[in-house]
Amino acid sequence: MKKLILIACLCGCLTIAKAQQLKSPDGKLTMTFALEDGGKPRYSLVYKNKDVIKPSKLGLELKDDKKSLLSDFTVTDTKTSSFDENWKPVWGEVKTIRNHYNELAVTLTQKETNRIMIIRFRMFNEGLGFRYEFPAQKNLTYFIVKEEKTQFAMAGDHTAFWIAGDYDTQEYDYTTSKLSEIRSLAAKNRKENLSQTSFSPTGVQTSLMMKTSNGLYINLHEAALINYACMHLNLDDKNMIFESWLTPDVKGDKGYMQAPANSPWRTVMVSDDARDILASKMTYNLNDPGKIEDTSWIKPIKYVGVWWEMITGKSTWAYTDEYPSVQLGITDYSKARPNGKHGANTTNVKKYIDFAAKNGFGGVLVEGWNEGWEDWYGHSKDYVFDFVTPYPDFNVSEIRDYAKSKGIKMIMHHETSGSVRNYERHIDTAYKFMKANGYDAVKSGYVGNILPRGENHYSQWLINHYQYALEKAAEYKIMVNAHEAVRPTGIARTYPNLIGNESARGTEYQAFGGSKPNHVTVLPFTRLIGGPMDYTPGIFEMDISKLNPANHSHVNSTIANQLALYLTMYSPLQMAADLPENYERFPDAFQFIKDVAVDWDDSQYLEAEPGQYITVARMAKGTGQWFAGSVNGDNSRISNISFSFLAPGRTYEATIYADAKDAHYKTNPQAYTVRKVLVTNKSKLAQLCAPGGGYAISFKIANQATVKGLKKL
């Protein structure tokens, strides 16, 4: 790496600024940092001689502060270092993660105010991360961020895979368009949601995935979002410059800070190979190492649940339709007339427990088990749930004992309805109740507008809450799967009990009108960059009117695509979301779901193109068994992969679950084939994938008996 060199001004005019350079370990990425005229910090990024980030501003605008932290700086210190260590995640796509980067820490001192800000850059082979640090100092103690002014100046009108900027939801379908088209398409992108707040016609959310016309894949995101507001990006679509746009609080302020403090890391991933983006562990590597000493209680799980029947409208979360509204502790549910459609009743739950036990699943989730669902959203209701009082037909101890006898873990559900103060008031009691009744994992939800009223899902105040709930859960040895919370930013390295989030448009939307067929070819490039998603795949019946005649939604996916999701949508928490009876109709396809692992020692991305296809092979932790999966977007394609990931010198039986020739996500989604063939690590596969289709493969070492009956691929 170079140190201090005099360099021509990055924007064409000569400055006597000391520019710094930082290269990735493999030398392909170069970051240049310099101070522009007036002491304004700038950075730029080049990958293999192609511009990734053109000279872009850095800094923060402060409230009630004439100077802000944008200019009048001098470089008073620079420190360079390298880091190269391996660490083992508790769960993940791979057994060991290499954390290898070159670092440059630039200390900036503001002349007039004598304030110090450090910008720390870490350059990995797959990208750059940088953050602002505010060390303990006399002249900077408490300050309020009016706006962060980090820019990402794009080198062209790239293609982007984006959702509209919003302070309250990420549950939109992705739009693929040029950056210049965002403005005209944003309103259409923002479909109706139970809680949504837009802020700019050219605002988009992170992580943002892009592809340039000269073959680069670029991803913008953040890592380690703790005690800070979530970052969106606002596009200046004249100049193609993104600028950070933080989520405001109720008063419009963007962050209350007290030095010493750090901002989250802003990340720029870049490669000419899309698979590198998916394989990158940079977001985790920028987070602090694990803070939980004994992690033996954190376990990946495959589960079913009393859920899809309510999502489709076949049954209800609510117990009764009798009252105009309910008040916990005052409404006497024992006197209420049951509506006869309540899904979370003991008998039905035991059916799911039986199904889970019979088919090798680890857990059963039940939603709608507790008092309060009759008017749980749309009323800004404060005391909406207490998280411990079951409905009359949900017998907590009977279910606890039955599940235990069957070797099944019950998964708790805490829908907060956005009433966050209420959740915090009850959270210790709720967590204790879980432990007393055999629940080790909780799916939490934040549906609807937030209380305290005026706050947004992604503000600093709420980011603080999600962290509070997570850290408290760790104290109780509870795993958390937080839906409608902020999208993850690698915090699961530090708190691996964060085993999932939703925080994007999940499978439920297939029952709310459907998602785009290529949705799942985008999500791993966007939402999954910071952590796994509880996507809840495994739907076999695509015509929802078959479950609920009043619901004409269609699941825009083939069965083979649904199977592939267990590979392509990595998560330590995987649901088989459909109803048991739908699985029983397709036992051969269901076999894959029964067989697939949820925790991995190795993963290899074989094919990837955002918005079009993703193919990945993974080796199960412990067993060493290989699986592969491919999801396809809008157009038919042939997936060409080699099985070179298999061990050399061995023969495997591959069971391939694929779209039938005439399969189509809309017109013929349930047409699939299952075939078994012999393969080795020299085999190649050319597999036809339907629109919205894909395939899934399970491998096992072939023994003599197997070899006899099968053909080679």
Next chain:
Amino acid sequence: MKKLILIACLCGCLTIAKAQQLKSPDGKLTMTFALEDGGKPRYSLVYKNKDVIKPSKLGLELKDDKKSLLSDFTVTDTKTSSFDENWKPVWGEVKTIRNHYNELAVTLTQKETNRIMIIRFRMFNEGLGFRYEFPAQKNLTYFIVKEEKTQFAMAGDHTAFWIAGDYDTQEYDYTTSKLSEIRSLAAKNRKENLSQTSFSPTGVQTSLMMKTSNGLYINLHEAALINYACMHLNLDDKNMIFESWLTPDVKGDKGYMQAPANSPWRTVMVSDDARDILASKMTYNLNDPGKIEDTSWIKPIKYVGVWWEMITGKSTWAYTDEYPSVQLGITDYSKARPNGKHGANTTNVKKYIDFAAKNGFGGVLVEGWNEGWEDWYGHSKDYVFDFVTPYPDFNVSEIRDYAKSKGIKMIMHHETSGSVRNYERHIDTAYKFMKANGYDAVKSGYVGNILPRGENHYSQWLINHYQYALEKAAEYKIMVNAHEAVRPTGIARTYPNLIGNESARGTEYQAFGGSKPNHVTVLPFTRLIGGPMDYTPGIFEMDISKLNPANHSHVNSTIANQLALYLTMYSPLQMAADLPENYERFPDAFQFIKDVAVDWDDSQYLEAEPGQYITVARMAKGTGQWFAGSVNGDNSRISNISFSFLAPGRTYEATIYADAKDAHYKTNPQAYTVRKVLVTNKSKLAQLCAPGGGYAISFKIANQATVKGLKKL
């Protein structure tokens, strides 16, 4: 009481409205309710043929609701009843309280919407209370109050004793003026405060005390403020009509309601004798009966504390001046350089414990004992205190054991700094810490702007919090004395562990520049209507520069006035607030403080004129010992009282602590006399009181030895 009678329209035009009348048990008060043209509810109040409330509107304006709850009503039911029961408060001014009223409940049905609202009126001999009730019903479930539209139309330009309306503080000096002068005086009334938010040039707070030109005393307040926003009054000073003005939330809404629900009671007290206002128990009577089954742990207490030395600036709450700011759990206080002025150190605390034990006090309060005081206000700091981690020089267990050995209760201090989410997160741990370390009572504080940011001290969101903290304290058998919280509204009947509030301008302001000398002759008519005030009296050294040369504040009160406060400022929690050394300088005066009781079986108000003087006699619970006290306002006066409250046929020794002839709150505050005289229930006293002065008397049955040495009065 009359039922349905046709009556000429209250505003001069004939309506075919059914008017209802409700009289007090003694017949002196008459309330008339009627519907005006358009089905608009109205009420009016007459006392002994004098107008108290001219015809005034009732109802609520709802958000996003065309109709609101203001008009289009018909009376679909009326119910009348009477109630007459005695109940015993756990602590109080009297042993038994009579709850005697006539009630009228009017059911109003809104024609267009078919919604039902009940207005319930209760008429006591000393005043009227009424509230809105929203029964469970199909057509009214969730609704948002845009503004409550309860009017109190005054019959003239009365004299009022008022403080400016404010969403965050009541710590203003009272202004005495005509209603018509409020507008021009409001800005001057609102002195600077660490958290303040005005809303109208003619807004005032409740309770509001007034005196009419035709000799009536009128008080407007509310009772049972639970899950609703605090009510201020906004004056239409053209027509002399007050209208309710609720405290808004962050978005400007005034209340989130779910039927079934009630508003608080709106109260109008009236008498031609000011003493009736002070003696009234109406506010308590309108609250629900006690909800705590075993109240044996709730005990009035007289206490001293490590507090005044910090208030005056003699010592500090903070432990160190070394850091630009502190972060709990990160700042290592064990390494910090002590500033040498930290009041809450073990040695100093033990001194106070010794002083308390030697002089018969029950408890010692200590502020500044816990980490975080270095930057506790002005920064909108979220994680400001944890309520359990002491400074290095405050030894929790040593102090606990020492206090116990001396028979002294330590009183805890929880300053929240307005960071309410933080307090709620820690409250269970904090309460448990208290019980583990011998603390049964806590003084809580809410200094500074509220977090969640944007909320105000008196909003529905915060009223809910104060109630949450109080009810949770009851579960832990903890007594609460909440400063800067909303002013009380009689809730101590239901939760008698609420032993105090500040929520007004207390003694500390005498060290912040001084309060008006007649301040204490107003407070019982205003702030104390809803519950006791922890006024922390007993200051003997009026020149604060003697404690802290940099503080030139002067306590605008004589010593005799300070002694009287133990009678006139009723509270189950009474502090002797000055430093032990100042009491030791005046042992004869201090004797009164040592002798005076804090809990009473009987109280008789002897003289009262708001803004001028209050004289009261009280009989101690248990001992039956009598005490009396008188506080005086700006002008010299002679207080004329009879001792008819004493038991007949007995002789008492009365020790009279009075202003010396030349005493004056400003120029000669420490001049007092102590004389012992013999009295009977036939004796009369004519006592000179200085400006800002008064007197205090303790009585004991005279024995033969006493009689010999003393003169008769």
